[in-house]
Amino acid sequence: MRVLAAMSGGVDSAVAAARAVDAGHDVVGVHLALSAKPGTLRTGARGCCTVEDAHDARRAADLLGIPFYVWDFAERFTQDVIEDFVAEYSAGRTPNPCLRCNERIKFEALLDKALALGFDAVCTGHYARLSVVDGRPQLRRSADAGKDQSYVLASLTSEQLRHSLFPLGDSTKTEVRAEAAERGLAVAEKPDSHDICFIPDGNTRKFLTDRLGEQPGVLVDDETGEVLGEHSGVHGFTVGQRKGLGIQAPAPSGRPRYVLALEPVTGTVRVGGAERLSVDQIVASRPVWPSGEVLGGIAGPVECVAQVRAHGGTSPAVAELVGDQLHVRLREPLQGVAPGQAVALYRPDRTAGDLVLGSATITTTR
Amino acid sequence: MTYLDHAATTPMLPQAIAAMSEALSTLGNASSLHTSGRRARRVVEESREDIADALGARPSEVIFTGGGTESDNLAVKGIYWGRRDADGRRRRVLASAVEHHAVLDAVEWLADRGEAEVTWLPVDAQGRVRPEVLAEAIAANPDDVALATVMWANNEIGTVNPVRELAAVAAEHGVVLHTDAVQAVGALPVHFAESGAGALTLTGHKLGGPYGVGVLLLGRDVPCAPLLHGGGQERDVRSGTLDVPAIVGLATAVRIAVTERAETARRLTALREELIAAVRHAVPDAVLNGDRGESTVDGGPSRLPGNAHFSFPGCEGDSLLMLLDAKGIECSTGSACTAGVAQPSHVLLAMGVEPAAARGSLRFSLGHTSTAQDVAALAAAIGPAVERARGAGLAGLRRAAEATRTSQQPVEA
Numbered sequence: 001m002r003v004l005a006a007m008s009g010g011v012d013s014a015v016a017a018a019r020a021v022d023a024g025h026d027v028v029g030v031h032l033a034l035s036a037k038p039g040t041l042r043t044g045a046r047g048c049c050t051v052e053d054a055h056d057a058r059r060a061a062d063l064l065g066i067p068f069y070v071w072d073f074a075e076r077f078t079q080d081v082i083e084d085f086v087a088e089y090s091a092g093r094t095p096n097p098c099l100r101c102n103e104r105i106k107f108e109a110l111l112d113k114a115l116a117l118g119f120d121a122v123c124t125g126h127y128a129r130l131s132v133v134d135g136r137p138q139l140r141r142s143a144d145a146g147k148d149q150s151y152v153l154a155s156l157t158s159e160q161l162r163h164s165l166f167p168l169g170d171s172t173k174t175e176v177r178a179e180a181a182e183r184g185l186a187v188a189e190k191p192d193s194h195d196i197c198f199i200p201d202g203n204t205r206k207f208l209t210d211r212l213g214e215q216p217g218v219l220v221d222d223e224t225g226e227v228l229g230e231h232s233g234v235h236g237f238t239v240g241q242r243k244g245l246g247i248q249a250p251a252p253s254g255r256p257r258y259v260l261a262l263e264p265v266t267g268t269v270r271v272g273g274a275e276r277l278s279v280d281q282i283v284a285s286r287p288v289w290p291s292g293e294v295l296g297g298i299a300g301p302v303e304c305v306a307q308v309r310a311h312g313g314t315s316p317a318v319a320e321l322v323g324d325q326l327h328v329r330l331r332e333p334l335q336g337v338a339p340g341q342a343v344a345l346y347r348p349d350r351t352a353g354d355l356v357l358g359s360a361t362i363t364t365t366r
Numbered sequence: 367m368t369y370l371d372h373a374a375t376t377p378m379l380p381q382a383i384a385a386m387s388e389a390l391s392t393l394g395n396a397s398s399l400h401t402s403g404r405r406a407r408r409v410v411e412e413s414r415e416d417i418a419d420a421l422g423a424r425p426s427e428v429i430f431t432g433g434g435t436e437s438d439n440l441a442v443k444g445i446y447w448g449r450r451d452a453d454g455r456r457r458r459v460l461a462s463a464v465e466h467h468a469v470l471d472a473v474e475w476l477a478d479r480g481e482a483e484v485t486w487l488p489v490d491a492q493g494r495v496r497p498e499v500l501a502e503a504i505a506a507n508p509d510d511v512a513l514a515t516v517m518w519a520n521n522e523i524g525t526v527n528p529v530r531e532l533a534a535v536a537a538e539h540g541v542v543l544h545t546d547a548v549q550a551v552g553a554l555p556v557h558f559a560e561s562g563a564g565a566l567t568l569t570g571h572k573l574g575g576p577y578g579v580g581v582l583l584l585g586r587d588v589p590c591a592p593l594l595h596g597g598g599q600e601r602d603v604r605s606g607t608l609d610v611p612a613i614v615g616l617a618t619a620v621r622i623a624v625t626e627r628a629e630t631a632r633r634l635t636a637l638r639e640e641l642i643a644a645v646r647h648a649v650p651d652a653v654l655n656g657d658r659g660e661s662t663v664d665g666g667p668s669r670l671p672g673n674a675h676f677s678f679p680g681c682e683g684d685s686l687l688m689l690l691d692a693k694g695i696e697c698s699t700g701s702a703c704t705a706g707v708a709q710p711s712h713v714l715l716a717m718g719v720e721p722a723a724a725r726g727s728l729r730f731s732l733g734h735t736s737t738a739q740d741v742a743a744l745a746a747a748i749g750p751a752v753e754r755a756r757g758a759g760l761a762g763l764r765r766a767a768e769a770t771r772t773s774q775q776p777v778e779a
Contacts, residue, residue: 028688069688116758117685 001120002026003165006106007060007068009053011180011187012125012168014060018183019167020123021064027123029061029068032110034077035198056187063185071113073105080104082198086211089235092262093340096310097196099152102126107160114163121163128153129169129353130161137161139290140353141346144172151310154344154359158292169353208235217267219247222260222276234262237269240277240336247271258335278333282306284326284343284360294321296347296357304357305346306330308337319345319357326360337365368695368743372572372672372733373521373549379574379619379734386576386615396608397599406610413617417581420624421568422557429582429600430613434548434569437582438468440593440604441544441565442515446476448589449512449542460503460514460541462487462495462527463716469515469546470712487516492657493525493717501535508539516543518550518566522700522713522729523656524673526554526663533562542588548572548580549673552623553631554666561664564588568620570612574734575619579612626734634671634732635659637741641674641730644745649752653677655714655727672732675700677719681726681755689751690728695744700729726759 003025005017020027031054054070061068081101088095111122127142128150137158142148156164168176173192180188199207215233220226229247231237237245241259251257251273258277261270289295295302306317306328316331328343341362346354378386394406411425418425431437442459449456461473463486476482485503487495495516504511514536519526529545536543542564550556552573558566565588569580584590584603592598596605623630638659645652654676659669678686683699690697701711701724710724719727730744 028692067688067691069684071684113685113758116760117689117754 002118003028003121003123004110004114004117004119005029005066005123006110007031007057008125008193009056009060009187009190010125010193011177011185011190012127012173014057014125014185014187015176015180015183016123016125016165016167017060017066018064018179018185020165021066023167025123027064027066028119029057029064029066030110031057031068031070032073032077032105033070034073034081034105056190060185060187063183071110073109076109077101077105077198080109085196085198086208086235088340089208090212090264091340092234092264094238094338095340096152096342097198098310099155099342102152103155107156107164111160111163121165123165123167125168126153126166127168127171127173128166130164130166132162136291136293139356140169140349141356142168143170143353147173149310150346150354150356151307151342151344151359154290154356155288155342156290157288158290161290205236209233215267217269219245219269219271222270222272228257228271231269234264234267234269237262238336239338245269245271262338274335277335279335279337279365280330280333281366282308282326282328282330282337282343282362283364284328284362285324287321287324287326287358287360289358290356294358295319295345296355302345302357305348305354306334307344307346308334308341308362313337314346317345325363326358337362339363339365368740369735370695370697370730370732370740370744372736373670373700373729373731374698375571375577376574376733377735378571378576378615379622381622382575382615382619385618386611389611389614392610394610396610397597406608409610409614410608413613416617417620420620421551421566421583422559422561423566423583424559424586426586426601427558427583429584429604430608431580431582431600431604432606433578433580434466434546434567434572435468435580436593437567437569437580438466438546439472440582440590441567441584442469442472442513443476444590444593444603445542445544445565445588446482446512447591450481451591452589455510456512457481458483458485458507458510459512460485460487460500462489462516464489464493464495464520464522464713465515465517466521466546466548469517469544473515482512483510487514489716491717493520493523493655493713494657495527495532497528497531497535500532504535504539504541508541511539511541513542513544513564516545518545518547518556519554519670520656520713521549522711523675523717524549524659524670525657526550526666526668526670528663529561529563530664533564537562542585549670551620552627553670553672555627555664556624558583565590570616570619573619573623575616576612579609579616581616623734630734631667631671634736635667637732637736637738638672638674640738641732641741641744644741645674645676645730645748648745648749649676649678651679652752653679653723655717655719670731672736673729674731675727675729677714677723677727678752678755679723679726680759681752682759683725683727685755685758686726686728686751689754690744690747693743693747693751695747698729698731699727701727 003020007013007029085097126149127147129140141150218227219229237259257271301318301320307314318329344359345357394402396406396410414425414428459482477484533543544565545563546567551568564585566583571577594605657669661668710721714724
């Protein structure tokens, strides 16, 4: 196959590209420039797309003996990921920009361009297992439970997955680092990326306030309706947040308060006790089925495991498609489930890895 | 392999390699007073005289530098500081909008520090600075101009500027003109004294000499503050132990390039016309950017003989570059890179080309080793590459349109 390897400059995508070369594919490396004004040097584990990252990717490609180019996706990234991120927060929802980037940049803008230019697939360093069985893609959790990234890939369509390669799915991060060192890749010891790449200082609230300005509103006790304080914008809060609410008087019960809901139209932030934060019913829209089959091809309610965050946040669940909405009943209530997040559904499988049935965007919770 | 990127760098001439190799194995610091030093010094001075002779300059006007970028920086900053120090009113720099980044960024650096005021000289649709544009810019206040800088020939689109007329306009008001002639030397008739320029940049690796060595031809009466301080080797304007092997390699290449210029230009012009015809045949809507090259400027052609620069509607330059590279054809988007990303060319934008068209541009540049086979290889590959790149460009447009539609849908409750 002709394979386009997306190379971030990190250890994972470098080893993934190396494995694609070993597998006999005709590989070309591409670094995506996502920032309109890239920094020169990387600082620690934060940020990405610096000139130094592009350099690291280039050196890895040199070592693998593959052609390497830098492609400019800054405009698309700004539109489809950063502006979407800000708009979602502004609408009181909690988006996952990594998921959005996979959906719209790596496996859409990049993949489309790759296919049009004559490539058969895009290869990345994601930790997830992908195979095609009877013509249908099967996306499963990584062999490394701690690094598993199937959640941020669960919103890819079967067509996107048919043209994807995740060569690291069967490996652990430790193995990948060891392999990188063995191959002589200089990035073997490079720290992992964390947080949101376009917010290098990690201060999401400041990032949003810089873009959205101050939009004053009130904090209200969800039970009594009492106004407890004021705030400078709903975008400064996420459902499940406990710290930094700025409420002076303690709750009568003496128990901590959490953000329960965000109402951007009125600027209201609803707060209350942890018990009111629990969610056992989720409605989600725009479902995507990686295999191409609704809920793994089973009609009616399906027993599965639901996951609402990139790491953790899982519960056994029953899922059902009602019209074009996905209804998920959680057997064990989850906390901090916010509209805008994705819910991914898995069919547990200890041997081959949990199978992703589908994913959808949470619209309401109860 | 088909190398169509001679404007980026061109193979060293065998004679230059031989001269340089011999010097590499010869001991001697040209500043030393003993026999070895005198021997090295002699090589440097003969090289200086050779270069001066080939380019219509005096030997004392030849300042050896570490390359084109250093020469441009020395000219822009050094002459600015020199002229301003002599007369504090002279704080304005006139620069064409299509200069190489070595000039452009040096000028902007002076401006950003609050030292200089910049008047950007607009260009016409061919990318040329018209003498009346310079005259008008100077006329705004002839007393406050420190220097004007206009390149001899543009590195991207190949358009040649009327340097002699521009220098004459500048001279009327006592303004020094610097010209970046990196692409011009060896390709066009360049005579420093006759041009009237006060300073001229050239570099080794664009004309068959080595990398990392260049010259600033600097008029004897042009004030110039040094950027590098130390031993004062080069007229106290540039310090640093002289790179004798590189200098002799450069001088050898300059002499040959200038001697063979007319013949090479004739051959490359014919090849370029073949290339243009072949590209137009394969891609009828390809747009040739820059001067058509059919007229005369300062006794030479109006376009660099080896330059062909096209916009391919509906394509992205980086897609085309990759597809051609995969077929063994090496060319360039012609514009500067940030972190390896091709930006839409400031040259094309200054000429009034739309950003989308600017992104879909490629430069093919011929040089002394180019052959008809190179043109034939491009002729065979360009059609399919453009067709495929158009498909990729359209895929991007389609998705962008979908994204716009999606974002316009009402927000769900």
